[in-house]
Amino acid sequence: MKKILLCGYMASGKTTIARLLGKAAGMPVLDLDEVIEKKTGKSIPQLFSQDGEIAFRRLEHDNLKELLAEEDAFILSLGGGTPCYANNHLFLQRDDVVSVYLKTGIEELVNRLRHQGKERPLLEKLPDDELQEYVAKHLFDRSYYYHQAKHVVVTDGKSPEDVVNEIMSLF
Ligand SMILES: Nc1ncnc2c1ncn2[C@@H]1O[C@H](COP(=O)(O)OP(=O)(O)OP(=O)(O)O)[C@@H](O)[C@H]1O
Numbered sequence: 001m002k003k004i005l006l007c008g009y010m011a012s013g014k015t016t017i018a019r020l021l022g023k024a025a026g027m028p029v030l031d032l033d034e035v036i037e038k039k040t041g042k043s044i045p046q047l048f049s050q051d052g053e054i055a056f057r058r059l060e061h062d063n064l065k066e067l068l069a070e071e072d073a074f075i076l077s078l079g080g081g082t083p084c085y086a087n088n089h090l091f092l093q094r095d096d097v098v099s100v101y102l103k104t105g106i107e108e109l110v111n112r113l114r115h116q117g118k119e120r121p122l123l124e125k126l127p128d129d130e131l132q133e134y135v136a137k138h139l140f141d142r143s144y145y146y147h148q149a150k151h152v153v154v155t156d157g158k159s160p161e162d163v164v165n166e167i168m169s170l171f
């Protein structure tokens with residue numbers, strides 16, 4: 001069984017889908033942000049504010065590499081920026097990996113993030129009226145990396161269960 005990596009923008013549904021997929025496929029589920037929080041004993045906002053984003057990106061790369069070196073199969077939801085730094089997008093292409101980009105449109109992302117942006121270090125200082133433009137530009141910049149995933153699943157207009165069924169049909 002291959003390792004399943006889910007990537008996508010903040011609030012695209014990585015954590016939600018990974019948990020449901022884990023139940024449906026009977027596979028263990030991991031979340032890269034949570035793995036890093038457990039290992040360091042710090043929250044993601046603390047890591048950004050105390051150690052800086054570059055230190056966080058290094059931790060993200062090292063922990064992903066370490067997890068992918070394991071024998072066992074699992075479902076791993078990546079951080080929103082994971083594929084976009086440190087050549088992590090190359091991990092999405094490995095033979096032992098099924099990688100999926102959860103592609104969510106700007107409007108849906110902005111709606112979700114409006115209600116839950118505060119605990120996200122990249123968005124916390126952003127005024128509400130700048131969120132839409134920020135997400136549009138950021139997603140444009142990141143899109144190339146997300147599209148290095150082997151599969152793209154559009155999530156707009158679909159329930160989490162629909163998305164899980166679509167991913168299940170890929171393997
Ligand atoms: N297909 C979907 N339809 C409707 N709502 C969804 C769907 N997928 C996820 N959600 C909702 O969107 C929100 C964000 O989902 P989730 O936390 O899983 O995203 P994430 O990609 O893990 O975000 P983060 O960048 O914080 O890791 C949650 O409130 C979740 O319930």
Ligand SMILES: O=C(O)C1=C[C@@H](O)[C@@H](O)[C@H](O)C1
Pocket residue numbers: 009010033044078079080081082120121122
């Ligand atoms: O999109 C991003 O760059 C991030 C997303 C989160 O999952 C965390 O990994 C962190 O807040 C950075």
Ligand SMILES: [Mg+2]
Pocket residue numbers: 014015016031077
């Ligand atoms: Mg998440």
